[in-house]
Amino acid sequence: MPADPMPADPQRVVDPGIRDWDFPRGIASVALMTAYAGEHGVPVARMLAGTGLSEPALHDPDAQIDARIELAVIRNLVRELPGVPALGVEVGRRYRITTFGIFGFACVSSPTLGEAIAFALRYLDLSFTFCLPVAEWSDGEFVAWVHDEAVPADVRQFLVERDVTAMNQVMSDLLGAPLPLVRAEFRFPEPAYPDRIQEMTGVAPRFGRPHNLFALDPAVLDQPLPQANEHTWAMCLAQCRELVDRRRARTGIAARVRELLVPGGADGFCAPPGIDTVAGDLNLSTRTLRRHLDAAGTSYRALLDEVRRALAEEMLTATPLSVSDVAIRLGYAESSTFIYAFKRWTGNTPAAYRRDRAALR
CATH class of the missing domain: 3.90.1520 (H-NOX domain)
Structure with missing residues (x-):
């Protein structure tokens, strides 16, 4: 896309x-x-x-x-x-x-x-x-x-x-x-x-x-590029994203944190826990968890973004939830903050992402 x-x-x-x-x-x-x-x-x-x-x-x-x-x-x-x-x-x-x-x-x-x-x-x-x-x-x-x-x-x-x-x-x-x-x-x-x-x-x-x-x-x-092609571009972007996702696969402490950030509410979607909660679940202090994640080349914020992006894409594709509802379930106080974050992750707005995915089905 x-x-x-x-x-x-x-x-x-x-x-x-x-x-x-x-x-x-x-x-x-x-x-x-x-x-x-x-x-x-x-x-x-x-x-x-x-x-x-x-x-x-x-x-x-x-x-x-x-x-x-x-x-x-x-x-x-x-x-x-x-x-x-x-x-x-x-x-x-x-x-x-x-x-x-x-x-x-x-x-x-x-x-x-x-x-x-x-x-x-x-x-x-x-x-x-x-x-x-x-x-x-x-x-x-x-x-x-x-x-x-x-x-x-x-x-x-x-x-x-x-x-x-x-x-x-x-x-x-x-x-x-x-x-x-x-x-x-x-x-x-x-x-x-x-x-x-x-x-x-x-x-x-x-x-x-x-x-x-x-x-x-x-x-x-x-300036328009001489070999611009919207269809080829969209196809290449999708392949690049899949490649990056494979390369960014998490291991060790980062994998454990990521697992804890994936929600398990009654409908499968709820706001991810904060870093203090995650640290407690791992029997670590928040400071120690931050240090371990930094040594692994990542951070709680980066992992939270990964999980939120994956959940956002799933909710926008597979549920009728409004953009505002998706934002709330991901723990954002305002939908505008979620929209800004989603655009930073994907280069597109949640609404445009949902339209593009619907057009592919």
Whole structure:
């Protein structure tokens, strides 16, 4: 189901749908970097050293790896090719729409660049990024803030170069023309190859700045994409969501909390319990539960959102409950708060979601 348009409202900020870079990912990025290294004479075995991966795994489109395995490959690449100038930029150029599988096809078939960006942020864990972008519309500018603070320092500059170049390359592919940036800034000091970075950005980059960012005229976001197709887009979105749901399957303490959040009222629907109640059911203090969930890479709020979203979709699809009734049963004091949350989860309003699901039956 298509997401709502992303208007260039003043001061609008859109965060990515993930908290950090430590999410499971496909093998395509590792395969791409290994192939690049091979072109420079680095054997596959040296690129995969310390990862537990075998060469046949690079050709398995369904293979899924931990982010830290890709990080090990990145460290191998940087160690093996220290003399390649602008290594991150050169590798980043290799990331094309086709590298991202169904995620890429969803972007290609989006109506506009703004819609593609909205989708990409919501499903960022289908990408290979380590730097997390945050989108902002402000003062007549669209700015992508590219956060690298949590990226390991030994590969931080490489990954900023790689990820920013890959983002630029993919958006240029979507438009069918170079992305028209108006400025580009980086936190790292000016390197020995500023011309390589300027060639990538199309503008004179500034280095040693407080933040990594690139900016463009927000009018570009409304341009129709040349391969936009509403039917293909809807189909790709559904497949992406199923893939994300599988990858986000919870285990350990998170699974136990999620089970406790799933209600069991007389009609199967009632407001999920609060964190204090959940902690008590697990014989933990609230503070200890928060600490365990943080160590598992999630939070009570994130798990509550997952459960509420699943229940909301089920109630909107399988019951005649009004949107207001659904909101009440999910523990929201006001339906407007529920509508805002549902739109953040799915990119659509509850009413529009119900219509779309009814049309498919």
